[in-house]
Amino acid sequence: MTKKLWFQVGVGILLVLLIIKYFVGIIWVFDPLVIIAKVIFLPLLLGGVLYYITEPLQRFLEKRKVPRWGSILAIIASLGIVVWIFISIIGPPVTKQVNNLVENAPTIATEVDQMKDVLLQEKKNLPEKLQNSIDSAADSAQSIAMKFGKWIVQFLQSFFQAMFLLVLVPFFFIFMLKDHEKFAPFIYNFFSGERREWIKKTLHDIDNVLRSYIQGQMLISFFVGVVLLIGYLIIGLEYALLLAIFGLFMNLIPFIGPWISVVPALIIGFIQDPKVGIGVAIVMVVAQQVESNFITPNVMGKSLNIHPLTVITVILAAGNIAGFVGIIVAIPTYAVGKAIVSNIYARRREIKQAATKTI
Numbered sequence: 631m632t633k634k635l636w637f638q639v640g641v642g643i644l645l646v647l648l649i650i651k652y653f654v655g656i657i658w659v660f661d662p663l664v665i666i667a668k669v670i671f672l673p674l675l676l677g678g679v680l681y682y683i684t685e686p687l688q689r690f691l692e693k694r695k696v697p698r699w700g701s702i703l704a705i706i707a708s709l710g711i712v713v714w715i716f717i718s719i720i721g722p723p724v725t726k727q728v729n730n731l732v733e734n735a736p737t738i739a740t741e742v743d744q745m746k747d748v749l750l751q752e753k754k755n756l757p758e759k760l761q762n763s764i765d766s767a768a769d770s771a772q773s774i775a776m777k778f779g780k781w782i783v784q785f786l787q788s789f790f791q792a793m794f795l796l797v798l799v800p801f802f803f804i805f806m807l808k809d810h811e812k813f814a815p816f817i818y819n820f821f822s823g824e825r826r827e828w829i830k831k832t833l834h835d836i837d838n839v840l841r842s843y844i845q846g847q848m849l850i851s852f853f854v855g856v857v858l859l860i861g862y863l864i865i866g867l868e869y870a871l872l873l874a875i876f877g878l879f880m881n882l883i884p885f886i887g888p889w890i891s892v893v894p895a896l897i898i899g900f901i902q903d904p905k906v907g908i909g910v911a912i913v914m915v916v917a918q919q920v921e922s923n924f925i926t927p928n929v930m931g932k933s934l935n936i937h938p939l940t941v942i943t944v945i946l947a948a949g950n951i952a953g954f955v956g957i958i959v960a961i962p963t964y965a966v967g968k969a970i971v972s973n974i975y976a977r978r979r980e981i982k983q984a985a986t987k988t989i
Contacts, residue, residue, distance in 0.1 A: 832970060867898065
């Protein structure tokens, strides 16, 4: 019985629970390590994202015999140009639209209240079951909106508290560009034989998962932002650039992010003109169809292979545990864990097959 997989898994779960129980009792011992981890987490995260975004450019340059220091300088110069373009070209119209939105906020709030009153009056004319369904959906939407707003506030508070730590980002970023090939060997060289090869393959799979997710999600978000901007400009939506940029960043949250981004666009569209509001809905549907049927399959392929229901569950759980930052890192963390478990399962199957052949 002790050789059965279910028994070994059960014992492993019990051991993990015992370790967690006693770890919680002495967690104060690790307070300095927790503080250090919190300090370096944000710079390390941003440095890693920048590395995976710029790694294709570095690989392209070095294939053409550009030395490592030359590729690093070229990447830093390219990032500087991108920041300059954003500040000098995109910054002024975005600032103008933000100021206009702030000035018109009271009018928009009044219009939203009036729309809500109209909807409540019309709801009384509907069948009772449909009224109950609408109430239930509204309560769910309100709960999600409140949670999302709380996550946004938590993220902004953490972000502004950690702004002074962002000076560390260039150090992590440049270090990764300079010595990224040394990380995996530093780990798997502690082992030998088949275990060494297994750890090497697992680290390679983790690197591929993170690369596919970060590069793919950034590229997809950029395309979706461009499609939204073009669509909003065609239908004449006010604050088109601001709302398209908001949609671009919200699209970084898989599956539910795009639907969150369309809410302010729909509100502003219907306040501006009901026809514009309908146009916003059409633009969003078109953008999602283009993204799901053409962009995502060609950019990410099936490298992650995560079911949408799993995505929603993981995001909601991570949001409740770690707020907005948890939402951002939930899916890549899950994908990394999935890659590790898949390699463990494959390794166990290889060992079992080898033992069977020996017998």
